[in-house]
Structure formats: C-alpha cells, structure tokens
Amino acid sequence: MNVFWHRRDLRATDNRGLARAAATDESVVPCFVLDPTVLEHASPVRVACLLEALEDLRSWYRDRESDLLVVRGEASAVVPEIAAEYDVTRVVWNEDYSGLARERDRAVRAALEEEGIAAESVHDAIHHEPGSITPNQGEHYSVFSYFWTKWRDRDKRDPAAEPAADDLAAVSGEPTPTLAALGFNEPAATPPTVTTAAARERVADFCSGPIYDYVERRDFPAESGTSRLSPQLKWGTIGPRELYAATERAAERAEGDGNRESVREFQRQLAWREFYAHVLAFNPETVTENFSGYEHEIEWREDPDALAAWQAGETGYPIVDAGMRQLRREGWMHNRVRMLVAAFLTKDLLLDWRAGYDWFRRTLADHDTANDVGGWQWASSTGTDAQPYFRVFNPMKQGREYDPDAEYIREYVPELADAPADDIHDWHELSDDDRERIAPDYPAPIVDHGTRREQAIAMFERARGEG
Ligand code: FAD
Known part of the structure; x- marks a missing residue:
C-alpha cells in the first residue's frame, strides 16, 4: 500500500501528490496529522476552517468506501506508525515551502527511511516550484514584475484527475477531534466556509x-x-x-x-x-528578520497601548479601524485595507511589523506564512520589492479615495453609522466639540499623521545611516 499524507491540500481533485500515489497498483491510505508543532502556531478561526475542510474531505473518501485517517501526534512518529500498521512501502506528500514545514518533512523522511519506507514529495501548491523561475543570477526574483512576466508566459499544467474509488484502501478512522478537544476556544470571528x-x-x-x-x-x-x-x-x-x-x-x-x-x-x-x-x-529566516538589510537597526517604538488600540480598531482613523474590526468579525480583511493598516502600524505608530504580523497570524482565517510575511514586509519597507520607505500612505486620503461614501467604514464602525462621509474622512481635522457632537463614542486620532510621517522617514533614514 501507499500512504498519501494530506497537509495543506485538503481536496481530492487537482491534487498532484494524491494522483501520483494512486497511479500504481498499490491502494492508497489517506491520512492527515494534527501535529502539535503546527497547532501551536494556529488560531481558533483557522483550526475551525481546518476541521471543516477535514470533515468535507472525509466524506469524499467515505463515499468511496475509504476514509481519511486523522491522527494526533508528532508527524515524524505518527506517519511511520501508520505506514507500519498498513504494511506500506511508500509515503507520498505535496511540498510545503515554509521553513517550519520543511524541517518537519525532513524529520519524517528520515524516520521513514530508517524503516526502509520510501518517501516521495511532489510539487503541487503552486504552478511553478521554487527554483524554476529564476533571474540570470540568484535563486529567485526579488522584483515581482520580472517574475510575473516569466510566470505568465510559462505553460501551465492541467488539473490532476481525482483517484478512482478502487485506488483507495478500505480504511476507517477515528472521529475527527473537536476544536475544544484540541484546546481551542470558539473563534471570535465567523469562520468562512472552506469546503x-x-x-x-x-x-x-x-x-x-x-x-x-x-x-x-x-x-x-x-x-x-x-x-x-x-x-x-x-x-x-x-x-x-x-x-x-x-x-x-x-x-x-x-x-x-x-x-x-x-x-x-x-x-x-x-x-x-x-x-x-x-x-x-x-529565505525562511524572513518570517522573523527583515528581508532587505538596513545598515542599522530600525528603531521601532515600544508602545503597548498603541498596539492594543490598533488591534481593537480604536485608533481614531476610520478606515484603519474598519479594517481591524472586519478582521475581528470575519477573520478576513480586504487587500487594500490590509496594506493601509500595515502601513499605519509601521509608519504612523512606528511599531515593528512583527507585532502586526503576529496579530494577523492569530486572527486571519487565510493566514499563509509566505503571503503574510510578504505583505507585512512590503508595507513596512523592509521586504523584497517593498514600498519605498519615504512613500507613506495617508490614511485619510486613502479612505476618501477607496471608500468615498464611507460605506465600508460605517459597516464595521457602528459609532460612525450616522456620520456624514465628509466628517468621517476629515475626522482628524474636526474640533473635539464637533467630534463629540457627531460621534461621541468614537475616539479622536491617537497620533498626528503629519508628525508621524516625518518621524517615520527620519527613522528609516537613520537605519540607512543617513540620519
Ligand atoms: P483576490 O484579489 O481575489 O486574489 C486572489 C488570490 O490571489 C488571493 O486569494 C491570494 O491567494 C492571491 N493574492 C492576491 N493578492 C495577493 C498579494 N498581495 N500577495 C499574495 N497573494 C495575493 N494573503 C493571504 O492569502 N494570506 C495572508 O496571510 C495574507 N496576509 C497579508 C498581509 C498583509 C499586510 C498584506 C498587505 C496582504 C496580505 N495578503 C495575504 C495578501 C492579500 O491581501 C490577500 O491574499 C487577499 O486580500 C485575499 O482576498 P481575495 O482572495 O479576495 O483576493
């Protein structure tokens, strides 16, 4: 038999690794491992999505007289155990490119090989695997536009076919643990349906x-x-x-x-x-380190109150607060607003992008290490192909441009539900009396954008050795 180890590929169709495992005379035992090192980095909203996706996939297998075995434990122990139980000669999985996943996979591969079981990994999660689109020098592009041109012009594979029912082993697993059994509270946000x-x-x-x-x-x-x-x-x-x-x-x-x-x-x-x-x-280290080197450390401020106001959507900058509250409510935020709240945290509050990344990691249903780190480093001018440090988003102008009637803001910031759009976009310019009259429960801006913009540019110039 073959084991197919599902990870971030919770589907039967267009799954290259699963198709590979099924393309032999051996039947396939599908499994998923609830690994404590992965769960440690997860959050209630994401685990809720995961459990739904697992149940969905299990019913696909069960309809074909098989099942997805959902097992708890360290993958390097659990996967060889499953292999031994079912007399398996080969374990197949799809590559995951994050550093943590690669470390785990190396340990699993070593444990399997010690038992004489073959381990095979397949590129599936993206069209063109890392190392296949490269500049003349170097391992990867740092500028997206060059990458895009090559990516666009490269032939794409067709979706992989789903395995036939008789390719699957007749197995039956234990029930999937609940959120509570895994030690998670009910999520604050309503999880999106991910089936x-x-x-x-x-x-x-x-x-x-x-x-x-x-x-x-x-x-x-x-x-x-x-x-x-x-x-x-x-x-x-x-x-x-x-x-x-x-x-x-x-x-x-x-x-x-x-x-x-x-x-x-x-x-x-x-x-x-x-x-x-x-x-x-x-660059697996960029989960915690800046991608682009500055000559000196960036002197991020420490300000727990400002961080808490940002997390709660209480900064007094309406478009920023709407985004942060959408995140709380839905576990998702619109891309334009992600850029704005990330720029606001780093360029207006002058707080380290890692604090923002950590909050997103804990609250986003779609948290993806590569995209999240990439987005944060882009917005904080520390990444590849990053926003230049001297170009600082103006949150009021952005609010006016991208939410002119303040519809989005009003949906997520009920304190401003009855305020006219112009007052919402000029909130920073109103007098305290006017603010009190228009929306008494909504805070005044916690920082002055103009002053902070200059401080941010000076902070980056010092880091560049120009200050
Ligand atoms: P659509 O516009 O419909 O795009 C389709 C798909 O393309 C997305 O689902 C996503 O897979 C991909 N995509 C779109 N924009 C981007 C982008 N800028 N970078 C990478 N992929 C993109 N995306 C995540 O998937 N997970 C994250 O954890 C994440 N964190 C982010 C953090 C910050 C600070 C920023 C600025 C962006 C982040 N993004 C992240 C990228 C982007 O905001 C989301 O992918 C997008 O908002 C998802 O909504 P959508 O599916 O409707 O996007």
Missing part, C-alpha cells in the same frame, strides 16, 4: 461576472470585487490548476480587451502568491 463545494461555487460565481470588473473594483473594500478565495487557497480545498483553468475559460469568454485585461489582472494576483512562496522558500 471544496463552496470554493467551486465561489470560483464559478466570480468567473462568470466579477472577474471582468476586477481592475475597476478590486481596490474598493465596500464592493465584492475580489474572489475571497484566500481561505480556500490556504487550506488547498481548491487546487491552483483548477482555479487557473477556470480563469482561462473566463478569458476565452471575455468580450473586449477590458474584460480580458481584468482576467489577466486577477491572474497577476495569483502570481503574487507564487512569488512570495519562492521568496520564502529561499
């Missing part, structure tokens, strides 16, 4: 209309202009090839250059996900 059926429905809806308006609508958080597929992509309940093929079909149906360009723009965002996977694969 494969929900992902496919979302892809079908998005590719039948919104994808054609993506260029115009993707930056406006009050609109449903993006796919909201990030939680499904995080757990792999939809495969990258299946999604890409759906976008290609949308491109074929597109009427006019504008529509086609919009599909391209969406595909470009999918490429960002792969770009950051490449960057992380070759």
Whole structure:
C-alpha cells in the first residue's frame, strides 16, 4: 500500500501528490496529522476552517468506501506508525515551502527511511516550484514584475484527475477531534466556509461576472470585487490548476480587451502568491528578520497601548479601524485595507511589523506564512520589492479615495453609522466639540499623521545611516 499524507491540500481533485500515489497498483491510505508543532502556531478561526475542510474531505473518501485517517501526534512518529500498521512501502506528500514545514518533512523522511519506507514529495501548491523561475543570477526574483512576466508566459499544467474509488484502501478512522478537544476556544470571528463545494461555487460565481470588473473594483473594500478565495487557497480545498483553468475559460469568454485585461489582472494576483512562496522558500529566516538589510537597526517604538488600540480598531482613523474590526468579525480583511493598516502600524505608530504580523497570524482565517510575511514586509519597507520607505500612505486620503461614501467604514464602525462621509474622512481635522457632537463614542486620532510621517522617514533614514 501507499500512504498519501494530506497537509495543506485538503481536496481530492487537482491534487498532484494524491494522483501520483494512486497511479500504481498499490491502494492508497489517506491520512492527515494534527501535529502539535503546527497547532501551536494556529488560531481558533483557522483550526475551525481546518476541521471543516477535514470533515468535507472525509466524506469524499467515505463515499468511496475509504476514509481519511486523522491522527494526533508528532508527524515524524505518527506517519511511520501508520505506514507500519498498513504494511506500506511508500509515503507520498505535496511540498510545503515554509521553513517550519520543511524541517518537519525532513524529520519524517528520515524516520521513514530508517524503516526502509520510501518517501516521495511532489510539487503541487503552486504552478511553478521554487527554483524554476529564476533571474540570470540568484535563486529567485526579488522584483515581482520580472517574475510575473516569466510566470505568465510559462505553460501551465492541467488539473490532476481525482483517484478512482478502487485506488483507495478500505480504511476507517477515528472521529475527527473537536476544536475544544484540541484546546481551542470558539473563534471570535465567523469562520468562512472552506469546503471544496463552496470554493467551486465561489470560483464559478466570480468567473462568470466579477472577474471582468476586477481592475475597476478590486481596490474598493465596500464592493465584492475580489474572489475571497484566500481561505480556500490556504487550506488547498481548491487546487491552483483548477482555479487557473477556470480563469482561462473566463478569458476565452471575455468580450473586449477590458474584460480580458481584468482576467489577466486577477491572474497577476495569483502570481503574487507564487512569488512570495519562492521568496520564502529561499529565505525562511524572513518570517522573523527583515528581508532587505538596513545598515542599522530600525528603531521601532515600544508602545503597548498603541498596539492594543490598533488591534481593537480604536485608533481614531476610520478606515484603519474598519479594517481591524472586519478582521475581528470575519477573520478576513480586504487587500487594500490590509496594506493601509500595515502601513499605519509601521509608519504612523512606528511599531515593528512583527507585532502586526503576529496579530494577523492569530486572527486571519487565510493566514499563509509566505503571503503574510510578504505583505507585512512590503508595507513596512523592509521586504523584497517593498514600498519605498519615504512613500507613506495617508490614511485619510486613502479612505476618501477607496471608500468615498464611507460605506465600508460605517459597516464595521457602528459609532460612525450616522456620520456624514465628509466628517468621517476629515475626522482628524474636526474640533473635539464637533467630534463629540457627531460621534461621541468614537475616539479622536491617537497620533498626528503629519508628525508621524516625518518621524517615520527620519527613522528609516537613520537605519540607512543617513540620519
Ligand atoms: P483576490 O484579489 O481575489 O486574489 C486572489 C488570490 O490571489 C488571493 O486569494 C491570494 O491567494 C492571491 N493574492 C492576491 N493578492 C495577493 C498579494 N498581495 N500577495 C499574495 N497573494 C495575493 N494573503 C493571504 O492569502 N494570506 C495572508 O496571510 C495574507 N496576509 C497579508 C498581509 C498583509 C499586510 C498584506 C498587505 C496582504 C496580505 N495578503 C495575504 C495578501 C492579500 O491581501 C490577500 O491574499 C487577499 O486580500 C485575499 O482576498 P481575495 O482572495 O479576495 O483576493
């Protein structure tokens, strides 16, 4: 028999590793390991998504007289145990490119090889694996636009077929542990539905209309202009090839250059996900260290009160607070607003990006190490291809530009529900009396953007050795 070890690929279709495991005469024992080192870095909302995705996948297997074995324990102990129990000669899994996962996989491979069991890993999570799109010198691109051109022009594989029922071993596992049994509280946010059926429905809806308006609508958080597929992509309940093929079909149906360009723009965002996977694969230390070196340490401030106000959405900057409250409520935040809240934390509150990353890691349903670190380092001007340190987002202008009627802000900040849009966008300029009259329960800005902007630029210049 073969074991197929599911990890962040909780689907049966378009799963290259599973297809590989099934492509022999041996039947496949599917398993998933609830590893304490992985759970240690998880959060209630993400584990809730994980458990839903596991149940969904289990029912797919059960419909075919098989099951997904969900087992708790260190992967390097559990996977060889399963292999021994089922007299397995080979264990197959899909590569995960984060440093922690690679460490775990090395330990599992070593433990299996000690028992004389073959271990095989397959590239599946992205179209083009790390090391396959490179500049003339170096292991990966640091500038996205160069990466994108090569990624775009490279042939893409077709989705892998799902295994046939008779490729699967007739196994039956213990019930999946509950959230509480795993030591997690109920999440504060409502977890998104991450099943494969929900992902496919979302892809079908998005590719039948919104994808054609993506260029115009993707930056406006009050609109449903993006796919909201990030939680499904995080757990792999939809495969990258299946999604890409759906976008290609949308491109074929597109009427006019504008529509086609919009599909391209969406595909470009999918490429960002792969770009950051490449960057992380070759730079695992960037989860905790700046990607781009400054001559001196950046003198981030220590300010627990400011951090708490940011986390709670109580900074007195309406668009920032709306984003932080959307995160609490939904475990998700619109991309434009993620950029704004990250810039605000680092350039207005002058707090270390790692504090923000840590909060996102604990609260996002779609937390993905590569994308999260990439996004944070970009916004804080420490990353590859980063926002230049002297270009500081103005949160009021951004609010006015991307949420002109303050619809998004009002949805998440009820204290401002009755305030006119102009007052919301000029909140920092109003007198205390006016603020008290318009929205007495909403705070005044906790910092002055103009002053902090100058301090931020000076802080980066000192780090560059220019101060
Ligand atoms: P769509 O616009 O529909 O895009 C489709 C898919 O493309 C996304 O689901 C995602 O997989 C990928 N994508 C889009 N934009 C980006 C991007 N800038 N970088 C990488 N991939 C992208 N994305 C995550 O998936 N997980 C994270 O933990 C995460 N943390 C972030 C932190 C910060 C500070 C910032 C600025 C961005 C972060 N992003 C993260 C990227 C982006 O905000 C989300 O992928 C996007 O908002 C998800 O919504 P969507 O699925 O509707 O996106």
